[in-house]
Amino acid sequence: MNRLPPKLATSLYPGVHSRREDFVATHINYTTQIHASGIFLGWHRHFIWLWEQALRDECQYSGSLPYWNWALWASDMTTSPLFDGSNTSLSGDGLPDPTQIVPGVAGLGLPQGNGGGCVHSGPFAGLEVHLGPFHFPKDYQLPENAFADNPRCLTRNINNYVSRLYMNQTVVDRLLASSDIVDFQHTIYHGPIENPSQKRGPHPATHISLGMDLEDLFASPQDPSFMLHHGMVDRMWTMWQESDEGDRRWALNGTDRLNNPPTSPPVTLDTWVEFGALDRPRQLRELMDPLAASYCYHYS
């Protein structure tokens, strides 16, 4: 996907240099709708499915899209086969650079990790990223020049303090025990409602556990681990849905705007969501069941 040319026009999207970056730019374009909203789960399910289709159809990939099982290596992410820096990993930590602070980690009062600089091991050593960085906008609007070309290295700062607190099996079990879709959405974003001091759920926590580029609300798909992280988000939603077909399969809550402002109407199964150049618009009802509509997959 890095070597294939983009389908987006580089005159309009100067920071898009590859087919892979078509996906990054699409995520940027819809960021203010698809996060902390009623379309978060469905949009990201379809986004990683489109990525898997592209791997198969355009790159002759014959496997499945793997998921990052957060809890398996929460005690030490650097020992995970995903991030140990080996040739079959998704590359390891960034080079030590204490000047590079991960804001989401600092905001939790936790120590920074040992990285911060350029990813230097494994298959993505030397990977160039071009979009962003975006700083969380107070007004939640898409910034100007959102698709400008800004070449630099992929950076990481692996943080085991974050993974131990927010990505462990207890967190996963509590998420799967969510009583309804409101509880599920709250727990995956903000942690259990009965434990407000937890502050972060496993979805944002995992983004900051790798620091820097994966933390970027807009451009996070620039880190290839994004697709596997959202594989786990989708696995959690799928397992939770399967555990009560009657009440959970079609459950929706929220609007199609970030943080569900009161001016935006609640989504329904008829609500359309968009994927730009990646796919035709879809109705939410198409995105609710991994064994229906265009899909045919399950999780082990």
Ligand SMILES: [Cu+2]
């Ligand atoms: Cu996203």
